[in-house]
Amino acid sequence: MPGPTLTDIARAAEVSTATVSHALNGTGRLGESTRRRVREVAAALGYGSRRTPLTRTGTLGLAVTTYAGAPWNYVQVPYFSRLLTAAAATAHALGYALTVLPAERGGETLWHTLTVDGMLLLDSPEDDRVLRALRARGIPVVFDGRPADPHPDDVWVDNDHTTTTREVLDHLAAAGARRIALHAGYGREYYTGAVTRAYEEWCREHGCEPSVIPFDPEDAPGHAFDRAFSDRALSGRDSSDRTLSGPASSDRSCDAVHSLYDPGGRQVLAAAARHGLRIPDDLLLVCASEDPAYAETDPPVSTVTLRPETIAETAVTTLVARLDPALPAPSPGGLTVPARLCPRTSTGRPSG
Structure with missing residues (x-):
């Protein structure tokens, strides 16, 4: 070549x-x-000589590139932690080692000198520097999450975020919610954009005004909700009022929250407690999270699982199929893993 x-x-x-x-x-x-x-x-890249095929190493690489270059520890996030465990187990079962790369690139040349047979990229954002370097070197890539600008032969594994978002919003509406806020807007990966678009479309169809509350991973007390929750303490109101007109009164900006990121549910719980809001009597809550601790909070929080173990197994198996000429080549495009809503007390109807 x-x-x-x-x-x-x-x-x-x-x-x-x-x-x-x-x-x-x-x-x-x-x-x-x-x-x-x-x-x-x-x-x-082999400049100055004829490019030779990449030497097989028996190693796969994995990187989360949503915030590549920033020194954040994605391994402590339950979604990534569970996915990494499943990815390593699947890679080993197929005869490959798995190298997990840090979010901080560790030098501009790392991605140009990395010796792997193929890469799994998680949550690749727009203008992904890591992806550009891998493409330039001809290293096969499979994505967890649809890439922002897919090439014709790209393969990715993802959930159907439109269907899942509608299921969550319908579930909240059926529980009495009338003004549902979306806790989002932090990342530039496809997941955030797809859920936000589905949410805004659902709001238009139901005659609701969209309300996107910005997520900040450092906002443990949930101050992003202060404006929305400031006049919403309803301690003197009979909870049965909710069955007549939903939990929202005319002076409240939202009566339910769908949070897209793991810490978001705890932020909402903290903010609600500070403002004297009772869950689920005054406020309904769903959080996308793989953290089992949400089943033990007070009250237990309804969650959406994106099923990272299944995504990891599918992505690794697909990547190996791209590398092994003896295996059927995967078709370009997306492979869908259905997400699952796990209802708990935070979206249950209050007694009375």
Whole structure:
């Protein structure tokens, strides 16, 4: 195969073709770190020699790239923790090692020199630098979550977020909710956008005004809800009022919350407690989370499981099929794993 072009190197190193030319020719006014990085990327891509097929290593890589470059520990998030365990078990059963990469890239050249046969990318966002580097090197990729800008031959494993969102909203409406807020808007991955679009469409169909409350992972007390909850303490109201007009009175901005991220449910519980709101009497709550502790909170919180173990097994098996010519090649496009709503007390009707 022909070697990489200057454009290939520029795309992978995230610089201009002029910068690549200066770096490789020792010309121009470039910083030494930029010149060195471009040369390392060029070497990793095989510049100056005919490109040879990648040497098989028997190793798969896995990375969460939603916030790639930021030093956050995704392993402590229940969804990723459970997915990683299942991915490692599936990879080992198929004869592969699994390397889990840190969210912080650890150097601009890591993705250009990484030696793996294929990669699993979780929650790849728009303009994903890691994905660009892997594509430039020709490393096969399978995605957990639909990529923002899929190529014709891309394969991904995901839930049907539109169907799941509608199920959650219908469940809340059936329990009496009239003004449902969405706790979202943090990530740039497909999941957040798909759920938000489905929520806004559902609101339009039901004549409701959408209300998206921004999520902040550091907001443990749930201050994002202060404005929505400030005038909502209903301690003197008979709970049976809810069966007549829903839990929302005219001075309340929302009577239910659907939170998209694992800490969100605890943030809502904290905010409700500070404002004297009773769950489920005054406020209904559903949280997308794989944390079993939500079954033991006071009250137990209804959750949506995205079934990360099934997603991991499907994604790893699909990636191995892309690598092994003896196996049937997977068809491009998305593979759907149904999510599941687990109703608990936080969306139950109050007594009386």
